[in-house]
Amino acid sequence: MSAAFVGPCSRASSHAQLSPEWVDLARRLGTEQTIQTHISWVMLGPTDVYKRKRPVELGFLDFRTLAARRAACQAEVVLNRRLSTDVYIGVKPVTRRPDGTLELAGGGEVVDWMVHMRRLRDHDRADVRLREGRLTASDLARVAARLVRFHDRAPADEHAAAFGHPDRIARNVRENFAQTRDIVEHFIDAKEYEQIEDHQLGFLERHHDVFMSRVQQGRIREGHGDLRLEHVYLPDQGPLQIIDCIEFNERFRFGDVASDLAFLVMDLAEHGRVDLAEHFAASYSQDSGDYGIYEVLDFYEGYRAYVRGKIAALSAQDPSLERTQRDRSAAAARHYFLLALASARRPIIEPKVVAVGGMIATGKSTVAQRLARLLSAPIVEADRTRKQMLGVAPAQPIHDAAWGGAYDPAFTDRVYEEVLRRAAVVLDSGRSVVVDASFRGRTLRQRVRQLASDHGVGFRFVECRAPAAVCKQRLRERAKHASVSDGRLEIFDDFASRWEPVDELSPPEHIVLDTVGPATEQLEQLRRAVDPWAGDIRP
Secondary structure: OHHHOEEEEEEEEOOOOHHHHHHHHHHHHHOEEEEEEEEEEEEEEOEEEEEEOOEEEEEEEOOOOOOOHHHHHHHHHHHHHHOOOEEEEEEEEEEOOOOOOOOOOOEEEEEEEEEEEOOOOOHHHHHHHHOOOOOOHHHHHHHHHHHHHHHHOOOHHHHHHHHHHHHHHHHHHHHHHHHHHHHHHOOOOOOHHHHHHHHHHHHHHHHHHHHHHHHHHEEEEEEOOOOHHEEOOOOOOOOOOOOOOOOOOHHEEEEEHHHHHHHHHHHHOOOOOOOHHHHHHHHHHHHHHHOOHHHHHHHEEEEEEEHHHHHHHHHHHOOOOOOOHHHHHHHHHHHHHHHHHOOOOOOOOEEEEEEEEOOOOHHHHHHHHHHHHHHHOOEHHHHHHHHHHHHHOOOOOOOOOOHHHHHOOHHHHHHHHHHHHHHHHHHHOOEEEEEOOOOHHHHHHHHHHHHHHHHHHHHEEEEEEEOOOHHHHHHHHOOOOOOOOHHHHHHHHHHHHOOOOOOOOOOEEEEEEEEOOOOHHHHHHHHHHEEEEEEOOOO
């Protein structure tokens, strides 16, 4: 856990920053190092961690009284147990013995409070995994799935909803600028500062209805509030652990679920891994069905970057930190402020629509996943969308008649409408999108092609093909396991008889992919067909 607290606003050098009486206590507790952040001292031992609040007032928090520090410690334990297992042991008083020395949970006068934690392995921390090349898109999909469950369980009541109103968000945004106005010139020039401020406040004003729609949809929840890489632990065995949420100010913890995601998206981008950032957001949208995050994600990413810049800037001005740490904080502040500026600009890669279709069991979803990796794009799946619209779990089978019930043509038309609506939201954010559906008929294929045309972006239709015998064998194997798809052997022949050949698209738009061939060859063909850096065909 140690470096979970090391960053642009912290320092570590044994226990040198503690007073002698606290050094004595730290050693008797078996800790070997103390890390100082802008709000805490964290004493680290081989198996245990003790975290003490600094008696500071920073505008957004006030820990100057013993009662305030105790309340913050208690809140930290309760709130962080939501996303961690057996990490937060409890809150312990620090007391003074008759001889003046300090002890933990003694019988004397209480002089402070500390959070007692179990130490986690640095090896498992997401930023360490990233630095060592061990953090994958699959890891981040695991984090996204955990957050979907976490957000789904969080109340979406009136108290929470209030934090999603544009005027409440604007209060936080204005506070950031007010708290940095006198020092920001040390890190970026006045014009850059004004551009960030104008964009963030202007976005809130121009998209007032979007933010209110998010409120009405129940997307405002009590979240984590500080979802950085160093707060996420991904052990090879055992549960995923997410620690160190915001406990000191609920207006930084409550908000749009997209704001929670945006912190990790921003952090990955700050580490130079925009591809992983996009995979993470895509996994969340796919699992949750909330593609509306793309309407506000870039705004919140810029907001989060500015918050990190503010903290780093304040640390750079903190005389209690060593000069080298202040210099690192100053560099980090400039980096974060420029990241906030960049989030206001459109991506340099032109977006496109890639539709993936074909007969049942031709491998459409596998191909869609490969395309999503190539493009760092979200997938909108017809099968998953259908089940989200029906309110059933993704892997819950719906074995209605081939063209009845959930697969009635009228309901299927509604499903495709929703699929295209979700895809349009992604495109409006300047991102590419992969649409995974059968696209059995020409009319459905023309609709997705028209989506690309309406947005003035490139279009490709990837038709997956495999021999009928291969498809039927795949369906026999699929029947043994849970699946999002409801395609099954009993309806294969009927479906095949209704398939309309693809003869309405131009050859460059229509890519035929043999899904029986080697995966490497398929991947190379897909790469040539949808190269994100190449010029594209616009319908």
